[in-house]
Amino acid sequence: MSTHKLENQLKEQQYTFYANFATEVLEGIRREITPIFLRPRWLFLGLAASVVLCMVSVYMQDGNLSIDAILGLSEYNEMTNYYRYVQL
């Protein structure tokens, strides 16, 4: 095998990545430069965790998770409202 032949064959050792390589790299860059707490996955998890904490808080205060408890109306009734009105 001649050195010249080997050198010519070495020049053929060229490779190319797949067609959508550039798109994937750009997506990777977007992921890298977006702060972790602003990434969709973490945003969704943060939101879900907040809702769960609110529900737990409501349950601990009112002992149930009715719509009234969530809206803060569980202790509301006509008589309480009336006495308040009379006191005023």
Added chain:
Amino acid sequence: MKDKISNTDFELVNKVLNGDDSCFEELINRHQSLVASVAMNMLGDWDEAQEIGHQVFIRFYKSLSKFKREAKVSTYLTRISMNLSLNALKRRKVYAPRSYTLEHAGLVYQSDLSTDIANKELINKGLQMLEEKHRSVVTLRMIQGYDTIETANILGIPKGTVLSRLKRGIDKLKVILITALKYEHT
């Protein structure tokens, strides 16, 4: 799109720095085969080469503001590709020490060898059997076509060392490929 194609690399870099990320896509398309070739010839593993390819462009994007335009974009990318490939080889050595036998390189299992070794895969496997210092010089000098001075600058070694490693690398590669052919024919 036509506008981007006619832009030089430095003009594209300026546009990216001004917020036009689509110009970076053009830069990737222009240079991805260069990065692929360096990574694949250094690592010999397509999946690993793709991973390195991603890292090269992400690193380039992050360092754009520091890019001083003293070297061509292609040379800068080659340097990043080479450094990341060498780091990957170091990691590989830690986790799985490399074997230098012909059998492990897969050279003796080539069933479709032609006598003129017109086989890209075979040559790649032969390259993987070279020492990293020889492989890096052969890759840059013979495959990527950089001249001796450029190769020396990319690798951070003296010009004389490039020449001696190139000679040694080519000689070793010839021996490896000839031995592989003898194995095949016996």
